[in-house]
Amino acid sequence: MRLTQGTFSYLPDLTDEQIRAQIQYCLDNDWALSVEHTDDPHPRNVYWDMWGLPMFDLKDPAGILLEVNACRKAFPNRYIKVNGYDRRYGRQTVGLSFLVNRPPVEPGFRLDRQEFADRQVKYTLHAYATEKPVGERYEE
Amino acid sequence: MSEPRTTVAPAPAVDLDAAYRASNIEQVLEELDAELVGLAGVKTRIREIAALLLVARLREEQGLTTDRPTLHMSFTGKPGTGKTTVALRLAKILHQLGYVRKGHLVVATRDDLVGQYVGHTAPKTKELIKRAMGGVLFIDEAYYLYRPENERDYGQEAIEMLLQSMENQRDDLVVILAGYKERMDTFFQSNPGFHSRVGHHLDFQDYTLDELMAIAELMVQRQQYRFDDASREAFREYLVRRMRQPHFANARSVRNAIDRIKLRQANRLIATGGQVSKDELARIDAADVRQSRVFDDP
Numbered sequence: 001m002r003l004t005q006g007t008f009s010y011l012p013d014l015t016d017e018q019i020r021a022q023i024q025y026c027l028d029n030d031w032a033l034s035v036e037h038t039d040d041p042h043p044r045n046v047y048w049d050m051w052g053l054p055m056f057d058l059k060d061p062a063g064i065l066l067e068v069n070a071c072r073k074a075f076p077n078r079y080i081k082v083n084g085y086d087r088r089y090g091r092q093t094v095g096l097s098f099l100v101n102r103p104p105v106e107p108g109f110r111l112d113r114q115e116f117a118d119r120q121v122k123y124t125l126h127a128y129a130t131e132k133p134v135g136e137r138y139e140e
Numbered sequence: 141m142s143e144p145r146t147t148v149a150p151a152p153a154v155d156l157d158a159a160y161r162a163s164n165i166e167q168v169l170e171e172l173d174a175e176l177v178g179l180a181g182v183k184t185r186i187r188e189i190a191a192l193l194l195v196a197r198l199r200e201e202q203g204l205t206t207d208r209p210t211l212h213m214s215f216t217g218k219p220g221t222g223k224t225t226v227a228l229r230l231a232k233i234l235h236q237l238g239y240v241r242k243g244h245l246v247v248a249t250r251d252d253l254v255g256q257y258v259g260h261t262a263p264k265t266k267e268l269i270k271r272a273m274g275g276v277l278f279i280d281e282a283y284y285l286y287r288p289e290n291e292r293d294y295g296q297e298a299i300e301m302l303l304q305s306m307e308n309q310r311d312d313l314v315v316i317l318a319g320y321k322e323r324m325d326t327f328f329q330s331n332p333g334f335h336s337r338v339g340h341h342l343d344f345q346d347y348t349l350d351e352l353m354a355i356a357e358l359m360v361q362r363q364q365y366r367f368d369d370a371s372r373e374a375f376r377e378y379l380v381r382r383m384r385q386p387h388f389a390n391a392r393s394v395r396n397a398i399d400r401i402k403l404r405q406a407n408r409l410i411a412t413g414g415q416v417s418k419d420e421l422a423r424i425d426a427a428d429v430r431q432s433r434v435f436d437d438p
Contacts, residue, residue: 059273
């Protein structure tokens with residue numbers, strides 16, 4: 001199941017040229033860029049691992065693309081995203097965040113139902129990938 | 141039955157003049173000529189580089205294979221001969237010719253590249269290289285990176301990283317190494333990797349007295365002051381004396397001298413008091429120049 005998370009997630013995966021253009025858009029808006037990766041695909045997982053520090057005062061997308069490629073090389077089987085942080089007062093949040101890498105095989109999710117008092121049912125999402133410990137997920 | 145003969149239409153000729161005009165190089169080069177005094181050798185080389193890049197671009201348009209020329213350079217010369225200024229201009233020219241994407245200049249010295257402890261150097265150097273991407277990385281006094289007397293020096297690590305990115309990120313980065321001629325020569329000798337990757341060696345000659353005077357005029361004019369005949373003569377005399385003294389730093393010394401003259405001029409005007417005309421506010425008096433310590437010695 002193809003994970004759809006962040007901006008552009010319903011489009012086909014971006015090519016490097018398109019990623020470069022999106023990074024350029026962030027730079028034009030004076031947003032600080034950062035690269036993050038994870039192997040926990042749950043949509044509510046907000047704690048992704050940082051790949052290096054956020055990159056300030058860069059002028060050209062090449063520097064960020066360099067980090068993206070370094071991260072892809074180190075974690076080819078993880079989700080990697082690029083964040084553009086808008087530091088302007090009143091916004092101070094991520095302005096753009098999109099996936100730039102995904103594992104070759106994505107096992108997807110299962111819906112768990114929990115029976116509860118008074119015949120209530122609670123639902124939860126269970127990612128098959130998280131059945132394995134961190135670091136061993138998405139390995140062939 | 142004979143097959144119809146196909147004639148290959150000759151490719152349309154390229155209009156060099158139009159391409160030259162369209163690239164706006166002439167304007168930048170003229171600016172370079174007007175605002176930088178002397179430096180004939182450097183200017184010629186920059187013209188050559190500009191021509192090379194333009195032709196390379198035309199060749200590309202015509203479908204001829206073109207290797208992207210390597211433009212890593214070394215600027216050698218005494219202090220104050222305009223190395224940083226030329227680097228700034230060059231970044232602009234390279235941007236206009238489409239060789240670099242952004243055309244900004246990142247100035248770095250050893251402190252910006254080399255770390256304080258083990259493992260600090262690589263991220264620091266990488267950070268700087270990333271910042272310079274799409275523009276020009278100018279490393280002032282590059283020979284300080286290499287300290288042969290200390291074999292544990294972290295400078296070597298920075299050098300290796302630089303070499304690697306000069307090779308692998310050729311499309312993203314132009315590196316200019318600058319410093320004194322003699323020390324740069326030894327630096328290149330002890331780091332053959334650098335020598336082979338740096339294609340252009342530009343030597344900045346010391347300015348002559350007339351050139352320094354022209355620089356001074358230009359600086360004074362730009363700050364909307366003016367010399368009168370007496371003070372111009374005094375300043376020329378000042379330069380003759382100053383050039384004989386140690387630590388003479390060409391244009392930088394001229395700039396400092398003018399800054400001090402401005403101080404004295406302001407002081408004189410305040411001391412005189414009363415009404416003062418606009419012209420008087422701009423005029424530099426010979427006395428402002430002659431108060432300098434340089435005139436103390438016989």
